[in-house]
Amino acid sequence: MKILSLFLVFATTLSSIDAQANNWYDRGNGGFILACTGKKSAVLDLHENATRQIGEVQFSSSTAVTAKVLDLISRLEAHDKGRATQYKAWALSFFNEVQWIREASFNQTPDLGMVIIPNDCRLEQVVFQRNPSILNKTRYMVDENLWNHMDTDNQAALIMHEIIYREFMNSVTKEIASERIRIFNLVLHTNILKNLTQPEYISLIQELHFTSYTSQNLKFTIGYESNDKGWLNLPMTFNNAGNVVEGTLAAEQTFIRKHLSYTCSATEIPSLGNAKLDDNGTLRLLNIQDGFDTKICGLPFATIQGDEGPITISGTQWSFDDNEQPNYISGILAQARHSFKYKGTTYEVQTSVLQKDSYSSTYYFDSAMNLIALDLGGSACRDTKTQNIIFSRAANPASALLLSLDAEGKLKSPLPACY
Structure with a gap:
């Protein structure tokens, strides 16, 4: 049995974690593979199944990389159609948002959290992602040499990792490491979702610190990081058809309904207020939370x-x-x-x-x-x-x-x- 070493990486020192938690532009995020002597390189997320033991990995039978990614995302549709639709759009645009890096390597991004690395293996960063701006026109920077040495299943797994991380980068979460992103990628690869009920699925993504869920064309907050109480889960009620009939609306969203409009792009406010809908998806009650900051969001x-x-x-x-x-x-x-x-x-x-x-x-x-x-x-x-x-x-x-x-x-x- 190989001797394993624990490799623990923190994004910042403990005294500055909260201040840096959502500073995604400066920090970015990385997509890693594990390169081991005499073995084919594997995306870190998939390698971790040996210790996490979530289930048997079921790769897509498609041949093209993007098709494989779309197959993985389709496993979400029964439980989370809104998230699946967003992920598919990001998957289809992935290669249009890439800058290929040749004959160079990344200074590794410190967002790994706890990782178990066999002694004869090393981590190599293939992708660096941060939101585009005037300083960087493309979202993804990809090490072309490392990418070309991966098979299509691992290329698809790495794209899936970046898509999940893209959501976290643009939400109200204060996640400082990629452990939960890697676990969700593994969840999709093992396809364990097919055996979950809708409440079980919501509990799963709450545990993985996803902050929102979309139903009836409304975005609901399912959890957020409180400054004084840590991570808090917010309850949701579903009807027999699997649609939300009561929950907390997210502050960061836009909706235009029959006689009601709202828009807010700020990610610092976790929730707008409580909403109740009937079984037909008709909004019946909306109560804005006490103290809602109307200077940030109208x-x-x-x-x-x-x-x-x-x-x-x-x-x-x-x-x-x-x-x-x-x-x-x-x-x-x-x-x-x-x-x-x-x-x-x-x-x-x-x-x-x-x-x-x-x-x-x-x-x-x-x-x-x-x-x-x-x-x-x-x-x-x-x-x-x-x-x-x-x-x-x-x-x-x-x-x-x-x-x-x-x-x-x-x-x-x-x-x-x-x-």
């Missing part, structure tokens, strides 16, 4: 038609009808002064610039998205000169008034005059 919004153009309505609490039209939106008004004109009436919110407390606004709609009631967070009165309805910040929130409107947009009850 709130979801809907639009209704006003007299002077579309009126944008944002909120932190939403409910939807069977057609996914909002019937209720409540939230905080960001502006000190806010106004809009709807069906002949102008509504204004007025507050002092010294007022620190924000306004809470509430809107109700009928099935045709007509505004049928509103409360803009203060006492309402009518300006006798302009006939505008003015909302002034209430000293006591309980004195705020919900105004009801008829189909023509007229108030159902009279208002006092403003003084």
Whole structure:
């Protein structure tokens, strides 16, 4: 039996791990093979199956490298169609994003974590990946000499490693080593997913520190690294068809639904809020998490038609009808002064610039998205000169008034005059 040595590599010293954790551009990531005396080189991920013993490796029967990668990704589709679709796109673009390195070698990237290396073997870095920028136009740099000495199964395994790592590089994870990436690559190669239930699959990718899962065209956060509590898993509820019916929406995503839009590209915020859907995939409730940083990411919004153009309505609490039209939106008004004109009436919110407390606004709609009631967070009165309805910040929130409107947009009850 060969004597094994433990090779432990850390990306940074313990005192600076957190500061460097997501600095992917400076650090990059590497794809490694294990070169052993008298043996064919093997991708590190596959070599580790000897100690991890996840299952028997089942290579693709295809001959071309890209086809092999696509076969591996297809093993994801039954459990994770959204991730499989993204991975396929990255696989098809891989060779268009490569810069080949000739007669040179990489200064090895320190992202391995714990690796077991036989004494007669050595690690060699074949790929270096980092997000393209003005300083590097291509995503992948590949050692052409080492690449050409690999068989197509190992080339495909290395591409698969880089695709998985690409997701980690652009998510809210604070992973500092590639151990979990290598394990997931091995999971795909052994095809153990076919024996897992959907909840078992989610538990697996949570353990491997994947941060998101896509269902019903929405991206859900399934876990994240807390600054004070370490890794936290977030629960999800599935229906019998395997679709999410309740979970935590990810902050970093874009969705445009029937009457709801949202976009945020920031990766520093893990979650947007809790969402509930029915079995048909219709969004029924959305509650934005407390303390959501609207300076980094804006709130979801809907639009209704006003007299002077579309009126944008944002909120932190939403409910939807069977057609996914909002019937209720409540939230905080960001502006000190806010106004809009709807069906002949102008509504204004007025507050002092010294007022620190924000306004809470509430809107109700009928099935045709007509505004049928509103409360803009203060006492309402009518300006006798302009006939505008003015909302002034209430000293006591309980004195705020919900105004009801008829189909023509007229108030159902009279208002006092403003003084």
